Amino acid sequence: MGLAQRSAALLLSIALGVTALGSSAGAQDGGEWRNGIATIGELKYKPDFSHFDYVNAEAPKGGALRLSAEGAFDTLNPVLARGEAVSGLGGVFESLMVASDDELSSMYGLLAEAVKHPADYSSVTFRLRAEAKWADGQPVTPEDVIFSLESAKKGDPQMEFYYRHVTKAEKTGEREITFTFDEPNNRELPQIVGQLVVVPKHWWEANGADGKPRDITRTSLEIPMGSGPYKVASVSPGAAINYELRDDYWGKDLNVNVGQHNFRTIIYRYYADREVMFESFRSGNEDYWWENRAQRWATGYNFPAVQQGRIKRDEVENEYRKAGVMVGFIFNLRREKFADPKVREALNYAFDFEELKRTIFYNSYDRIDSFFYRTDLASSGLPEGRELEILNEVKDKVPADVFTKPYVNPVNGDPAKLRENLRKAVGLLREAGYELKGNRMVNAKTGQALSFEIMLGGPTIEPVALAFARNLKMIGVEATVRSVEQSQFTNRWRARDYDVMYNGWAESINPGNEQAEYWGSDAAKREGSQNYSGISDPGVDALIRKVIFSKDRDDQVAAVKALDRVLLANHIIVPTYSSKTSRIAFWDTVAHPDPLPEYSIGLPSTWWSTKAGK
Structure with a gap:
């Protein structure tokens, strides 16, 4: 993203002050089941919340979002550090928990419906949702989670370092996984594990479309299978990728997903030159633009689409507030x-x-x-x-x-x-x-x-x-x-x-x-x-x-x-x-909640197409 990178939310006086899910387990077996983890204050959303406050729960489904990306890509493997990863793959795969964009540091259950840990933070246990399924209909299992952790550590040196405190990951129930840590009182570790991207063990251990065994330690342009709301519909290696919303997505009605994943298709086109990217946006080939040049922002938006109001411009602080x-x-x-x-x-x-x-x-x-x-x-x-x-x-x-x-x-x-x-x-x-x-x-x-x-x-x-x-x-x-x-x-x-x-x-x-x-x-x-x-x-x-x-x-x-x-x-x-603001421009083909999430622009998850249903 520039500068982006993985910036974990961490260590404060962590308060898990939410109503327990189900029966209270007690400290003797690892703490009480919770619907999320907050590392600053208490969780805003209780277990029975219907949706995040910042979404448009009635957002229309359909239409397309066309985006641009700089450079090229040569892999669709979500856990590998080698090669240039494709943009947008996060819509195909999911993590155990998902962050709330109107809290400083809170996460709620996605693949996992509940989480618990002992008072000394020496381990954490997640309970997977029974309804969580891969795109082929098979359930997401503890074995998938363990395989994902091992693969991430093997395929990405940063992940190996990031998860170095996890000494053991084991299945401790039909849908439960417990991660044991190498030292107590590192209060961030439950959230770190909750961010783990989960991939299907059975798919990666099977043969690929070419009849050869798949290898998660190598780059691959084979269309992957995930559990998320989108699937890869088509790929033009290095040039473009097209994602399509899954009608059979298991989590479409989940409270953390209501009002999100609204576009029927999301398309990324790749460009070698950022000036060409802007001209493509200006010509109407893409719907959204994040401006990184002060000079162009000040002098380069005097063309008809802006003057006629078909392109909207805004400077927003949301991304920088936390x-x-x-x-x-x-x-x-x-x-x-x-x-x-x-x-x-x-x-x-x-x-x-x-x-x-x-x-x-x-x-x-x-x-x-x-x-x-x-x-x-x-x-x-x-x-x-x-x-x-x-x-x-x-x-x-x-x-x-x-x-x-x-x-x-x-x-x-x-x-x-x-x-x-x-x-x-x-x-x-x-x-x-x-x-x-x-x-x-x-x-x-x-x-x-x-x-x-x-x-x-x-x-x-x-x-x-x-x-x-x-x-x-x-x-x-x-x-x-x-x-x-x-x-x-x-x-x-x-x-x-x-x-x-x-x-x-x-x-x-x-x-x-x-x-x-x-x-x-x-x-x-x-x-x-x-x-x-x-x-x-x-x-x-x-x-x-x-x-x-x-x-x-x-x-x-x-x-x-x-x-x-x-x-x-x-x-x-x-x-x-x-800068203290993000400079964004977008065509009237797309819209977003007003106001935007407190700590995010929310693109693409909370935006929608103005042409949906037309």
């Missing part, structure tokens, strides 16, 4: 040239955000100054209170600056400020052992010039990267900019084949176990992890554990702020910018 973000130029610390934090800090002084904001951003963005930007988890000023206590507990493992120097991005914007900041950059590079020789910044001992490549996943960020490179050249640093197509970008970051890349991390309002995937030392060693920078730091590792095992919300917020502060002090990224 999410933080850090995005920018990420250093690969596995490269010796970036080993010294002074080098990394120095290069930030050459990024002139203020000039870019004035000239090409149309004042649409703000500079990012936290790994939890836009949230109340962002650190600021000097540490105090519980945050200071936590930092003192790891004082010997973190940079001394975190106690005395707030993180502040350099401010440029005019020639005088830029010259002063470039002088500061040169000073830091000298402290790191570099010197200017002629017009080149070189290592004083080895004579090696400081140069690197900035890898981009497409041309959109090129003007920003090129401006950064021009400023770096003023201090003798040679930065080349290279845009690659999306599949190559993905393969290269997975293989750690880059000096600097433009990427980022999305953060939930409730951080926890995923922090180890982003910044942990174990993740730094693992190819394909989201520890893009390769940071491997004992202080960061210690703070990650303090986040995961926070005793309550206040303690968690303090631990996250401490972690944020230490990550900033390590200068693993030159932070760039972010």
Whole structure:
């Protein structure tokens, strides 16, 4: 999605304050059956709720939704990290639980009708719905869930890391699966398991359409079978995919599904160039557009369809209300040239955000100054209170600056400020052992010039990267900019084949176990992890554990702020910018609930076709 990625909701003072389903099981056999899990406050929806408040329960069924995607795809395998996965496959497969889009961190039963866990969170048990069926009519079973967990861990290094705390998954009843964890009091783990995408064991262990055994560890363009509301109707490899609503979907009347999955068909067309994508939308070939260019949003919507009201435009905060973000130029610390934090800090002084904001951003963005930007988890000023206590507990493992120097991005914007900041950059590079020789910044001992490549996943960020490179050249640093197509970008970051890349991390309002995937030392060693920078730091590792095992919300917020502060002090990224709204445009062929879900745009699940039934 850009930046997307899996951002788990986590660890707070978890309250499972809902009415029990069925009889109370009691703590002696794993807790009470519940209809969901809330990690902030109590569940909003009781077991007998009819539908989520944010849906249009009377939304018409039918019509088409036409969407565009960038790049290409080469696999329909939902559990494999290799290859380029196709868009929209989430409508074919389901998870044990599903999130509510008007709560900060709540999940309700989908394939599972109930969940329970003991008070120490050492395990979790799910009870599958008796009516849950695969598209071929066979029931979803505990064996399917266990097979899915094993396949996810085998096929995706991130999932192997994500589910590493699950030591055992076993069938404990006719429709029950129990997951046992390797340590107690990690209160996020029940939700992590609830997010597991479930695939049919019997289908994957049978022969494929070509008569050969299927292999879930390999990419595949064979149309898969799932349990979800949609099926794949047709595929044009790498170019397009067509999904069709299933009339025989087992869960169409389930409360978590009412008012959703309204389009009869959903079509994704793939484009190599985002400019061509926009022209296709403008011409009426697609129904929806998410705008990522401030200039085009400001000046490029003066064509007839907009003027006539056939295309509607809106800026909405929904997606950002429970999410933080850090995005920018990420250093690969596995490269010796970036080993010294002074080098990394120095290069930030050459990024002139203020000039870019004035000239090409149309004042649409703000500079990012936290790994939890836009949230109340962002650190600021000097540490105090519980945050200071936590930092003192790891004082010997973190940079001394975190106690005395707030993180502040350099401010440029005019020639005088830029010259002063470039002088500061040169000073830091000298402290790191570099010197200017002629017009080149070189290592004083080895004579090696400081140069690197900035890898981009497409041309959109090129003007920003090129401006950064021009400023770096003023201090003798040679930065080349290279845009690659999306599949190559993905393969290269997975293989750690880059000096600097433009990427980022999305953060939930409730951080926890995923922090180890982003910044942990174990993740730094693992190819394909989201520890893009390769940071491997004992202080960061210690703070990650303090986040995961926070005793309550206040303690968690303090631990996250401490972690944020230490990550900033390590200068693993030159932070760039972010918007506070999503800029969306859509034709009058589609409509959405008003208001939208509090924390989501809700596309495609809650939208519908205005042509349905016509």
